[in-house]
Amino acid sequence: xxxxxxxxxxxxxxEASSVTFSSIPSTYEHLQIRMSARNTFNYPAGVPNLTFNGxxxxxxxxxxxxxxxxxxxxxxxxxxxxxxxxxxxTGNGVNNYIDRLNTGDYGPAVIDIFDYRNADxxxxxxxxxxxxxxxxxxxxxxxxxxxxxxxxxxSITLGGGDGNWMRGSRxxxxxxxxx
Amino acid sequence: MAVFNVIAHTxxxxTAATVDFSSIPSSYDHLYxxxxxxxxxVATRDxxxxxxxxxxxxxxxxxxxxxxxxxxxxxxGGSQALWYDFMDIPAHSLLSDAYSGGIIWIPNYSNTSxxxxxxxxxxxxxxxxxxxxWGMQNVSALYKETAAVSRLTFSLxxxxxxxxxxxxxxxxxx
Numbered sequence: 001x002x003x004x005x006x007x008x009x010x011x012x013x014x015e016a017s018s019v020t021f022s023s024i025p026s027t028y029e030h031l032q033i034r035m036s037a038r039n040t041f042n043y044p045a046g047v048p049n050l051t052f053n054g055x056x057x058x059x060x061x062x063x064x065x066x067x068x069x070x071x072x073x074x075x076x077x078x079x080x081x082x083x084x085x086x087x088x089x090t091g092n093g094v095n096n097y098i099d100r101l102n103t104g105d106y107g108p109a110v111i112d113i114f115d116y117r118n119a120d121x122x123x124x125x126x127x128x129x130x131x132x133x134x135x136x137x138x139x140x141x142x143x144x145x146x147x148x149x150x151x152x153x154x155s156i157t158l159g160g161g162d163g164n165w166m167r168g169s170r171x172x173x174x175x176x177x178x179x
Numbered sequence: 180m181a182v183f184n185v186i187a188h189t190x191x192x193x194t195a196a197t198v199d200f201s202s203i204p205s206s207y208d209h210l211y212x213x214x215x216x217x218x219x220x221v222a223t224r225d226x227x228x229x230x231x232x233x234x235x236x237x238x239x240x241x242x243x244x245x246x247x248x249x250x251x252x253x254x255x256g257g258s259q260a261l262w263y264d265f266m267d268i269p270a271h272s273l274l275s276d277a278y279s280g281g282i283i284w285i286p287n288y289s290n291t292s293x294x295x296x297x298x299x300x301x302x303x304x305x306x307x308x309x310x311x312x313w314g315m316q317n318v319s320a321l322y323k324e325t326a327a328v329s330r331l332t333f334s335l336x337x338x339x340x341x342x343x344x345x346x347x348x349x350x351x352x353x
Contacts (some may be wrong), residue, residue: 063246063315076313078306114278121276134187146306178188
């Protein structure tokens with residue numbers, strides 16, 4: 001029996017404002033999203049929105065440490081309508097930037113969602129992410145987030161934030177068993 | 180054969196000072212541990228300690244990268260009796276029902292020719308932006324011993340693990 005199973009994969013053939021995984025079974029211990037994505041952000045790097053179960057009230061917090069070439073720093077925000085994860089996502093970087101990214105640049109991220117089916121605890125996530133390295137100042141982030149709600153997670157939405165997810169972005173949701 | 184295999188899983192139904200994985204088989208290539216935990220310490224955060232093979236000799240060292248404010252910091256420690264400050268988790272004085280996530284990689288754990296290393300990723304989350312009421316931590320750890328890892332014992336600096344804390348240890352096949 002496989003311990004890690006693919007629950008669903010979304011590959012975008014066209015721009016999308018968000019990607020949602022719904023009807024997530026409660027048969028796993030943890031969830032993990034692995035993604036390679038690019039966004040229409042009007043800048044080289046941006047922050048998408050992670051929400052659970054369609055909840056958009058102010059029950060989310062985000063904490064992170066981020067760095068680019070020279071400026072490591074901690075970050076925190078609470079009482080938000082979403083988790084800022086993955087913290088660094090490759091944007092299209094047009095107009096305001098002369099160092100436009102290559103059209104083939106997509107950024108990686110791994111988002112871990114712990115103990116998502118436990119109705120006695122809030123839900124915590126951790127997310128590693130980075131922007132495309134061909135940009136002159138790529139970002140790398142290690143972020144965590146809190147969903148201050150004990151409801152079992154049955155759907156996950158990755159909103160595009162200030163932009164849309166671009167064609168060619170890929171999102172896979174995995175379940176990890178504990179027995 | 181499956182690449183990931185569950186060696187053991189513990190979900191606490193009552194407080195526990197330690198979580199002990201003994202008799203870890205040497206039949207895998209790597210160990211992968213995932214946890215979601217909270218401490219009952221009367222504090223905002225607590226830190227997980229880890230001991231290998233019940234060995235309390237001063238063979239442990241680590242380097243920490245930490246953010247609990249907008250300024251990041253790093254520090255290290257060597258010649259210690261266990262892995263101190265191994266992971267960061269929320270404690271009693273923070274938002275109730277907030278549990279941390281944590282991941283540990285112990286590569287090549289059954290090799291008897293080289294020292295054992297570990298990488299950890301952990302986070303204390305809350306609803307507070309007050310400095311050090313939250314924390315993000317990455318740790319690189321060394322156990323200066325060539326014995327295969329057969330036991331891992333997780334304790335806490337101050338408190339005990341609270342009910343609903345979960346630990347799963349996976350054996351990863353190359």
